[in-house]
Amino acid sequence: MAKPEVGLNPTSAPVHGPGAAAATEQRIFVASQWQLMWWRFRKHKVAVASAFVVIGFYLAVLGADFLAYADPNASEAQRSLMPPQRVYWFDGGRFGPYVHAFKGARDPQTFKRVYRADPSEKIPIRFFAEGFEYRFLGLIPMTRHLIGVDGGRDAAKTIFLLGTDVQGRDLWSRLMYGTRISLIIGLVGVTMSLALGVVLGGFSGFYGGSADTLIQRVIEILRSIPTIPLWMGLAAALPRDWSVLQIYFAITIIISLLGWTELARVVRGRFLALREEDFVVSARLVGCSQMRTIFVHMVPSFMSHIIAATTLALPAMIVSETSLSFLGLGLRPPAISWGVLLQQAQNVQTVAISPWLMLPAVPVIIAVMAFNFLGDGLRDAADPYGR
Amino acid sequence: MLAYIGRRALLAIFTVWAISVLSFAIIQLPPGDYVTSYVAQMASMGSVVTDEEAQNLRIQYGLGQPIYVQYLKWMRLIAQGNFGTSMEWRRPVTEVIGDRLWLTVVVSVAALFLTWVLALPIGIYSAVRQYSVGDYVATFVGFIGLAVPNFLLALVLLYLGFVLFNAHIGGLFSVEFQDAPWSAARVWDLLKHLPIPALILGLAGTAQQIRIMRANLLDELRKPYVVTARSKGLPELTVILKYPVRVALNPFASTIGYTLPYIVSGSIIVSIVLGLPTVGPLLLKALIAQDMFLAGTIVLLLGVMTVIGTLVSDILLVWIDPRIRLEDT
Numbered sequence: 001m002a003k004p005e006v007g008l009n010p011t012s013a014p015v016h017g018p019g020a021a022a023a024t025e026q027r028i029f030v031a032s033q034w035q036l037m038w039w040r041f042r043k044h045k046v047a048v049a050s051a052f053v054v055i056g057f058y059l060a061v062l063g064a065d066f067l068a069y070a071d072p073n074a075s076e077a078q079r080s081l082m083p084p085q086r087v088y089w090f091d092g093g094r095f096g097p098y099v100h101a102f103k104g105a106r107d108p109q110t111f112k113r114v115y116r117a118d119p120s121e122k123i124p125i126r127f128f129a130e131g132f133e134y135r136f137l138g139l140i141p142m143t144r145h146l147i148g149v150d151g152g153r154d155a156a157k158t159i160f161l162l163g164t165d166v167q168g169r170d171l172w173s174r175l176m177y178g179t180r181i182s183l184i185i186g187l188v189g190v191t192m193s194l195a196l197g198v199v200l201g202g203f204s205g206f207y208g209g210s211a212d213t214l215i216q217r218v219i220e221i222l223r224s225i226p227t228i229p230l231w232m233g234l235a236a237a238l239p240r241d242w243s244v245l246q247i248y249f250a251i252t253i254i255i256s257l258l259g260w261t262e263l264a265r266v267v268r269g270r271f272l273a274l275r276e277e278d279f280v281v282s283a284r285l286v287g288c289s290q291m292r293t294i295f296v297h298m299v300p301s302f303m304s305h306i307i308a309a310t311t312l313a314l315p316a317m318i319v320s321e322t323s324l325s326f327l328g329l330g331l332r333p334p335a336i337s338w339g340v341l342l343q344q345a346q347n348v349q350t351v352a353i354s355p356w357l358m359l360p361a362v363p364v365i366i367a368v369m370a371f372n373f374l375g376d377g378l379r380d381a382a383d384p385y386g387r
Numbered sequence: 388m389l390a391y392i393g394r395r396a397l398l399a400i401f402t403v404w405a406i407s408v409l410s411f412a413i414i415q416l417p418p419g420d421y422v423t424s425y426v427a428q429m430a431s432m433g434s435v436v437t438d439e440e441a442q443n444l445r446i447q448y449g450l451g452q453p454i455y456v457q458y459l460k461w462m463r464l465i466a467q468g469n470f471g472t473s474m475e476w477r478r479p480v481t482e483v484i485g486d487r488l489w490l491t492v493v494v495s496v497a498a499l500f501l502t503w504v505l506a507l508p509i510g511i512y513s514a515v516r517q518y519s520v521g522d523y524v525a526t527f528v529g530f531i532g533l534a535v536p537n538f539l540l541a542l543v544l545l546y547l548g549f550v551l552f553n554a555h556i557g558g559l560f561s562v563e564f565q566d567a568p569w570s571a572a573r574v575w576d577l578l579k580h581l582p583i584p585a586l587i588l589g590l591a592g593t594a595q596q597i598r599i600m601r602a603n604l605l606d607e608l609r610k611p612y613v614v615t616a617r618s619k620g621l622p623e624l625t626v627i628l629k630y631p632v633r634v635a636l637n638p639f640a641s642t643i644g645y646t647l648p649y650i651v652s653g654s655i656i657v658s659i660v661l662g663l664p665t666v667g668p669l670l671l672k673a674l675i676a677q678d679m680f681l682a683g684t685i686v687l688l689l690g691v692m693t694v695i696g697t698l699v700s701d702i703l704l705v706w707i708d709p710r711i712r713l714e715d716t
Contacts, residue, residue, distance in 0.1 A: 217398060217401065220398060220402075221398070221401060221402045221405050223645060223648065224399075224402050224645075224648055224693060224694055224697050225402070225405070225406055225409070225648060225690050225693070226648045226649075226651040226652040226655075226689055226690065226693050227648070227652050228652035228653070228655050228656060229651075229652065229655055229670060229685065229686045229689050229690075230409060230413075230686060230690075232655070232670060232671065232674055233409075233410070233413035233674060233682055233683070233686050234413065234416070236674035236675065236677070236682070237413055237416030237417050239417075315534070319536045322536060323536060323538060323656055326538060326656075327656065327659065327671055328671075328675065329671075329674065329675075342539075345542060346542075346660070348542075348545045348546060348549050348555075348557075351542065351545075351546050351549075352546065352549050352550065355546065358542065358543070358546065361539045361542070361543070364536065364539065365534055365535050365539070368533075368534040368535075368536070369530060369534040372530070372533060372534060373530075
């Protein structure tokens with residue numbers, strides 16, 4: 001009996017027995033490419049879990065201002081470097097989360113501000129509470145936030161789930177806004193790299209010849225240059241008087257200018273592999289235009305590879321932005337990104353006194369891991385000859 | 388083989404040229420020229436640069452001429468070993484960089500070395516004992532190594548060292564050797580400080596190499612020649628080390644070239660966090676102060692060093708892998 005062309009192991013399907021195996025094979029024969037990918041992807045438990053994590057991150061991007069409960073730029077010297085508050089979930093046996101109020105005072109010896117929890121004063125945490133005004137998805141004006149305290153914006157007592165930074169700004173809320181910017185930068189950067197990579201890699205692979213040689217040499221040159229010193233140089237050369245938005249776009253462009261090579265390599269490899277395939281040759285012979293051959297016949301068959309390669313390229317973008325901003329050469333305050341937040345944790349003295357300033361590292365690590373696992377899973381699923 | 392090396396060398400020369408253009412662009416990008424910022428710098432320090440002096444400086448650096456002429460002049464100065472003057476330090480750039488460049492090389496090479504020493508045995512173990520506890524641990528540590536940006540790793544280790552041992556793990560020298568002249572004792576002190584930065588820098592590369600080695604070796608282990616060797620009664624260790632490992636080593640070796648730029652890149656950021664006396668902190672300071680000649684020179688020298696390292700690894704690769712030698716003859 002002919003084995004199925006695809007690498008999906010028939011025994012992995014939920015049905016068993018010889019008859020069932022035949023039925024499974026039947027199912028595999030008629031399944032579309034995307035269906036096969038989905039089945040293979042589903043088996044990869046870690047990748048599926050990572051997909052949920054990634055979706056969660058992007059939901060946080062959409063709803064950053066809903067998840068935040070304080071204005072990320074509202075600073076107050078009176079609550080500088082407050083440690084994270086402990087949340088008590090049950091109040092007298094009933095579910096009613098609250099935190100203890102913090103009393104700040106200056107240590108007479110070290111002149112450091114110290115905070116003591118005051119057990120007699122409870123600040124209840126309210127769900128869907130009133131807070132600062134924002135536009136949900138940039139459109140709908142809203143004042144509701146996921147959590148908050150009584151009294152809304154003017155409340156005298158507020159909460160600090162993850163503590164505050166030197167200027168007394170709420171770390172949790174800043175983290176939400178930082179997540180938004182860092183992940184969007186990753187997405188925009190990867191889109192630009194993808195555009196460059198697909199155009200140049202496709203050109204290189206489809207036409208071959210001297211264009212191919214030239215593009216390959218450029219890629220080799222770019223890959224043998226240490227990127228971080230170069231990024232640092234370019235980022236530092238941006239004019240100081242540029243607005244936050246201009247810097248933001250310039251940084252994205254700098255990161256993606258050097259990041260497209262891997263994607264171009266993948267695309268070129270696929271083009272080279274497909275160029276001589278029968279279906280491509282016949283498409284050419286029946287007189288399809290070049291554009292049609294490429295976009296209708298070739299691109300769909302390696303779309304999945306591109307998606308996988310893109311997912312794997314995203315974490316590098318995120319780390320690049322974080323590194324640059326961490327050094328103070330990327331995004332600059334008042335912009336908030338993971339890197340900008342981590343900048344406060346740059347020296348060990350600060351970190352030793354207020355370790356919670358290192359917390360923004362946690363989402364960076366989780367996001368990078370999730371994207372890596374998801375990309376790995378997608379790549380395995382997209383490879384029809386994979387095991 | 389010679390043709391291959393020749394082509395590689397040619398590409399390396401092109402790369403060096405591309406890097407020099409990029410470094411020159413970095414020097415040129417900020418508004419104003421070197422002399423305007425130099426004059427401003429001097430004025431802020433209370434000394435006055437006369438118009439004549441400024442004019443002389445402009446002539447020396449050929450400012451005001453077309454960009455390509457300036458570039459050629461800069462190149463000519465570099466050929467004479469004159470990389471310009473650092474504005475911030477008011478000393479020649481070469482003097483400011485001093486030992487730092489070599490220490491960068493030492494740290495990077497140590498990281499590369501550690502990557503190999505760790506990745507090779509762990510990769511072989513992971514493949515031979517696939518799905519064992521050790522394999523899972525290696526995979527897990529590998530993923531952590533890939534996911535945690537190395538500057539964060541450095542930060543966390545610094546913090547842990549501070550909290551748990553109350554020790555400062557940064558730096559490359561003990562206090563008494565900081566400014567001491569080179570001696571055997573100073574080299575020994577350097578070697579003692581090297582493992583932690585090398586480990587931080589090498590971890591991501593190690594993780595990648597373990598995965599490559601594991602995948603290559605797994606492919607080879609399934610091949611019939613391994614079964615033949617085993618059925619002839621060779622000891623298991625000989626079977627694995629003598630045949631499949633040697634084949635699996637080749638694709639593994641070809642990744643050095645791509646690892647080196649990555650490690651050099653990482654060393655810049657990690658040095659800043661750990662306070663290593665490499666060119667990293669110097670580059671950051673120079674960029675923030677817009678000391679562009681110093682910054683451009685550092686980028687140029689780092690690039691050239693990396694290209695030379697990559698070229699050496701390419702030649703080594705031809706030497707170990709006969710298939711590449713044959714392909715191009």
